[in-house]
Amino acid sequence: MGGIREDVHLVDYRKGVDMVPSRDGYGHGLLWLCEHDDRVVVCDADLAKSTRTIWVRDKFPEKFVDFGIAEQDMLAEAGGMSRTGLVPFVTTYGVFVAGRAWDQIRTSICYGELNVKIGGAHGGISVGPDGPTHQSLEEIPLMRVLPGMTLVVPTDAIEAKKATIWAASHEGPVYLRFGREGVPVITTEETPFTVGRAEVYRDGGDVAIIGCGPLVYEALVAADKLEKEGVDARVINCHTVKPLDVDTLLTAAKECGAIVTAEEAQVYGGLGGAVAEVISQHHPVPMRIVGIEDVFGESGSPRELLDRYGMNSDNIVSKVKEVIEMKK
Amino acid sequence: MVEIKELEETSRKIRRDIMVMLAEAGSGHSGGSLSAVEVLVSLYWNILKHDPEKPDWEERDWFVLSKGHACPVLYAVLAAGGYFPRKALWTLRKLDSILQGHPHRLKTPGVEFSTGSLGQGLSLAAGAAMGLKRQGMPNSVFVLTGDGEQNEGAIWEAGMTAAHYRLDNLCAICDRNYLMIDGNTEEVMGLDSLPDKWRAFNWQVFEIDGHDLGQMTYAYQRFLLEKKRPTMIIANTIKGKGVSFMENLADWHGATPKKGEQVQQALADLGFTAPWEEYKKHDFDWVG
Ligand SMILES: Cc1ncc(C[n+]2csc(CCOP(=O)(O)OP(=O)(O)O)c2C)c(N)n1
Ligand SMILES: [Mg+2]
Numbered sequence: 237m238g239g240i241r242e243d244v245h246l247v248d249y250r251k252g253v254d255m256v257p258s259r260d261g262y263g264h265g266l267l268w269l270c271e272h273d274d275r276v277v278v279c280d281a282d283l284a285k286s287t288r289t290i291w292v293r294d295k296f297p298e299k300f301v302d303f304g305i306a307e308q309d310m311l312a313e314a315g316g317m318s319r320t321g322l323v324p325f326v327t328t329y330g331v332f333v334a335g336r337a338w339d340q341i342r343t344s345i346c347y348g349e350l351n352v353k354i355g356g357a358h359g360g361i362s363v364g365p366d367g368p369t370h371q372s373l374e375e376i377p378l379m380r381v382l383p384g385m386t387l388v389v390p391t392d393a394i395e396a397k398k399a400t401i402w403a404a405s406h407e408g409p410v411y412l413r414f415g416r417e418g419v420p421v422i423t424t425e426e427t428p429f430t431v432g433r434a435e436v437y438r439d440g441g442d443v444a445i446i447g448c449g450p451l452v453y454e455a456l457v458a459a460d461k462l463e464k465e466g467v468d469a470r471v472i473n474c475h476t477v478k479p480l481d482v483d484t485l486l487t488a489a490k491e492c493g494a495i496v497t498a499e500e501a502q503v504y505g506g507l508g509g510a511v512a513e514v515i516s517q518h519h520p521v522p523m524r525i526v527g528i529e530d531v532f533g534e535s536g537s538p539r540e541l542l543d544r545y546g547m548n549s550d551n552i553v554s555k556v557k558e559v560i561e562m563k564k
Numbered sequence: 565m566v567e568i569k570e571l572e573e574t575s576r577k578i579r580r581d582i583m584v585m586l587a588e589a590g591s592g593h594s595g596g597s598l599s600a601v602e603v604l605v606s607l608y609w610n611i612l613k614h615d616p617e618k619p620d621w622e623e624r625d626w627f628v629l630s631k632g633h634a635c636p637v638l639y640a641v642l643a644a645g646g647y648f649p650r651k652a653l654w655t656l657r658k659l660d661s662i663l664q665g666h667p668h669r670l671k672t673p674g675v676e677f678s679t680g681s682l683g684q685g686l687s688l689a690a691g692a693a694m695g696l697k698r699q700g701m702p703n704s705v706f707v708l709t710g711d712g713e714q715n716e717g718a719i720w721e722a723g724m725t726a727a728h729y730r731l732d733n734l735c736a737i738c739d740r741n742y743l744m745i746d747g748n749t750e751e752v753m754g755l756d757s758l759p760d761k762w763r764a765f766n767w768q769v770f771e772i773d774g775h776d777l778g779q780m781t782y783a784y785q786r787f788l789l790e791k792k793r794p795t796m797i798i799a800n801t802i803k804g805k806g807v808s809f810m811e812n813l814a815d816w817h818g819a820t821p822k823k824g825e826q827v828q829q830a831l832a833d834l835g836f837t838a839p840w841e842e843y844k845k846h847d848f849d850w851v852g
Binding site: 280282283284285286302303304305306308309331332335336364365366367368369370534535536537540541544 | 589590591592632657658659660661663664665666668678679680681682683712713715716717744745746749752753818
């Protein structure tokens, strides 16, 4: 039987976890960068408080630029600034950046290879009562299809801070996806984090559960439930959806022979789609995708919505049972 | 035409329902809902041709809430008008409610378009106005934008289109409360002189007191007489109007009064004295 790997230094989540929104990690990462990197400018579109860029506005007002409610302008202006040597971090909700300003991101920034970093907050259905207009469920596919883009979906606030700081050191466009709700902090400062590398958190040989964002925690809980039923699940944090860690995924396919992916997003074109592209072409094994099944969400509390739309540990468990059945 | 005195009383009750609704919901937008009360009350009670029994009535005038986050004011108005039972108001933002956190045309009778992503409603309304005009229909289309919302480039694209195609059946209102989320509009992203900008875009422009029901009604009537241009009513308002501790404060944009003492205080400011939960049990006209 496998189990949690010692060398990943996770929090002992079975004893309880702190709940912190990953957007806080973004804010802390930005503050660190403002102290250590002269090139960084933080751009906002009238959402300073809820995206945490207000922390920069308060402490480093000279590094903060507000574009008002004008996301398309903000993205292209950031592109312009990047050509002068600055490293802009543009920030708003996922819907308004990945959706509204997609063409600016595609043609000006990605095609032009401009060094712009994008903080996309309020990703996922757990945005809650604001409803579908604000629940960003499509940015993973929207960003993943762009050549030259790096896309990271941090699992918790600690990882979000690491990803934010990493982004400044990378030359080229980066999209970082954050959530609104407090989610379990499962990683520590010591937990390995390398962009482009999927991290195996739990060893196991019957099935591989590959998650990103807060669903990595649900995957760990699912693995504990499965262990009681004699199923040995590997759990992988695939925080970098692009570029994908093909080696780790193929190894998992070969050694486990079945895969379930889990993300807080549409089931089409996201992490599940990315993994399926690799698996189906190089080592086909039974596979299932946990996510939102091609519908918009609705208003409600985060927990209610995650349960209703099928993104909790029990949903992962039942998909695992399906692929294990298919292996036989 | 309904008497101004009566409309003032209606406005007071609409504000009451907004506060109770938001306290019950525990999240949502207070400031921009309270600032737009007279804009909607003068429109729905004095101007708009509509039938709550038949939301899709062909001869109706249209209303589009481009600043979708302010939907509590629209929901309160629609409930008072009879589009759906009053008790739905107390389910705002909850699972399975017909009242989503931002307006959704497929869930709420009387909502023409799904909005909440700012800067799209003016184009939607102009498109509806164009469609009606092309088919020889006499209906008017009204649309309410925020002032911060007018930062969006698409607002000015629609501004050009509506003037170019002489959409004299389109009346936009800008809720000019001088606040957005990050602070004062002129500090975050200066808009003034907003009236001059719209005049330069070849719109008919009125700049009036957006809490004065008489002035609002007058501006709407002038719009109905206009035969060449689209109309922009710049309604000068106070964000959080009527609730002393919310007025003119950006922090009340996306905050709600707490159940209990705080919402009771808000109701007291509006002149209502019954325990706040009582208003959920009675009809619109009951004042306690
Ligand atoms: C495209 C888009 N960007 C950002 C937001 C987030 N947002 C919601 S309300 C708001 C401020 C709106 O200010 P204003 O238009 O002045 O409205 P009001 O003061 O009337 O509430 C912002 C930035 C949004 N809903 N849509
Ligand atoms: Mg405003």
